[in-house]
Amino acid sequence: MPYYRSVGEVPPKRHTQFRQSDGSLYAEELMGQEGFSSDSSLLYHRYLPTAIVAAEEYDPAPVVRTPNRPLKPRHFATHKLDSSGADAVLGRQHLLANDDVRMSYVVADRPSPLYRNAIGDECLYVEAGAATVETTFGTLEAREGDYVIIPTSVIHRIVPTGGPVRLLTIEATGHIGPPKRYLSVRGQFLEHSPYCERDIRGPSSPSTVDGEDVEVYVQHRRGWTRYVYAHHPFDVVGWDGCLYPWAFSVHDFEPITGRVHQPPPVHQTFQGPNFVICSFVPRKVDYHPLSIPVPYNHHNVDSDEVLFYTGGNYEARRGSGIEQGSISLHPGGFTHGPQPGAAERAIGVDYFDELAVMLDTFRPLDLCEAAQSCEDTGYAWTWARRTLPPSSGVDTATG
Numbered sequence: 001m002p003y004y005r006s007v008g009e010v011p012p013k014r015h016t017q018f019r020q021s022d023g024s025l026y027a028e029e030l031m032g033q034e035g036f037s038s039d040s041s042l043l044y045h046r047y048l049p050t051a052i053v054a055a056e057e058y059d060p061a062p063v064v065r066t067p068n069r070p071l072k073p074r075h076f077a078t079h080k081l082d083s084s085g086a087d088a089v090l091g092r093q094h095l096l097a098n099d100d101v102r103m104s105y106v107v108a109d110r111p112s113p114l115y116r117n118a119i120g121d122e123c124l125y126v127e128a129g130a131a132t133v134e135t136t137f138g139t140l141e142a143r144e145g146d147y148v149i150i151p152t153s154v155i156h157r158i159v160p161t162g163g164p165v166r167l168l169t170i171e172a173t174g175h176i177g178p179p180k181r182y183l184s185v186r187g188q189f190l191e192h193s194p195y196c197e198r199d200i201r202g203p204s205s206p207s208t209v210d211g212e213d214v215e216v217y218v219q220h221r222r223g224w225t226r227y228v229y230a231h232h233p234f235d236v237v238g239w240d241g242c243l244y245p246w247a248f249s250v251h252d253f254e255p256i257t258g259r260v261h262q263p264p265p266v267h268q269t270f271q272g273p274n275f276v277i278c279s280f281v282p283r284k285v286d287y288h289p290l291s292i293p294v295p296y297n298h299h300n301v302d303s304d305e306v307l308f309y310t311g312g313n314y315e316a317r318r319g320s321g322i323e324q325g326s327i328s329l330h331p332g333g334f335t336h337g338p339q340p341g342a343a344e345r346a347i348g349v350d351y352f353d354e355l356a357v358m359l360d361t362f363r364p365l366d367l368c369e370a371a372q373s374c375e376d377t378g379y380a381w382t383w384a385r386r387t388l389p390p391s392s393g394v395d396t397a398t399g
């Protein structure tokens with residue numbers, strides 16, 4: 001996040017003596033991306049951030065990936081997943097994945113363990129409920145509609161507040177940030193961006209927690225490890241820089257509209273390596289006198305398109321079985337578009353009350369077991385409005 005912040009106590013000059021009340025030095029840590037050549041922050045710890053006393057392999061249940069074959073549009077009903085008794089890290093139900101990005105869903109009702117994702121940044125989207133995201137940089141309060149971006153290797157834990165929290169999680173292999181075209185060469189949001197610095201929340205104060213022999217789960221490209229740190233990693237008295245966890249509410253995304261239908265890039269919110277994340281928010285729709293407000297049939301030939309339906313009515317999908325919590329996957333190689341009759345129904349409509357999060361990947365997504373367990377297998381046939389014979393191998397034919 002290329003936006004400088006300074007929180008808590010930091011010395012006036014970097015890499016100089018900064019002492020605790022007992023005269024000992026604080027332990028300075030530079031956390032930076034791309035080999036000292038990109039965003040970084042300097043953190044000042046009470047204890048050495050290097051002090052571990054144990055490390056052991058940890059093997060979560062393996063994530064089985066199945067190619068999307070036969071190549072089909074898919075509909076997954078996440079609210080039909082068995083989501084009881086989970087935390088927001090180890091309890092994730094993996095849905096879709098490729099080597100660039102992994103999407104999961106979880107209904108968390110308990111605090112997660114301390115966790116570090118050393119593979120890449122994470123984007124959490126809060127579908128419902130609330131959580132406190134505690135990090136080495138301080139805490140963020142996350143509520144319905146929030147995106148929370150947690151940079152690579154930031155130690156954190158997710159604590160539901162006031163009941164279970166429903167999270168869609170997107171794990172990148174690399175870094176997630178605002179689209180470059182929204183930013184000046186020095187990183188300020190430009191006037192045409194649908195959001196800007198005032199909409200972004202970062203930790204406002206450091207949090208220090210006493211404790212010894214503290215477990216941290218580390219996800220790495222070569223597997224998981226459980227460290228035991230000599231002291232609690234939340235021991236930072238101050239930090240400054242341009243790398244930190246941050247939150248942004250989808251309700252602060254200002255939609256860009258036009259006389260005729262605007263393409264999905266106007267909804268883009270973040271970019272990551274080989275994927276983008278977009279937000280479809282309630283908005284006035286196309287106002288040309290002859291406009292058709294729903295999308296035209298389209299085939300984005302280089303992408304798999306995933307939509308998570310998180311609020312309102314998704315007009316173009318009426319008749320498809322899509323509902324709150326649904327995820328559709330429209331892969332490259334398949335032309336998709338509104339359900340039959342949606343274009344006609346939309347004429348004259350001037351406002352869409354819809355809320356959806358879209359993940360577009362530039363490489364194909366595999367299906368994970370949780371997705372297959374909540375799939376509406378008749379979705380692929382909903383545009384044809386036909387009742388298919390049992391020999392077709394599908395369960396239903398919604399029309």
Ligand SMILES: [Fe+2]
Pocket residue numbers: 298305330336
């Ligand atoms: Fe699409």
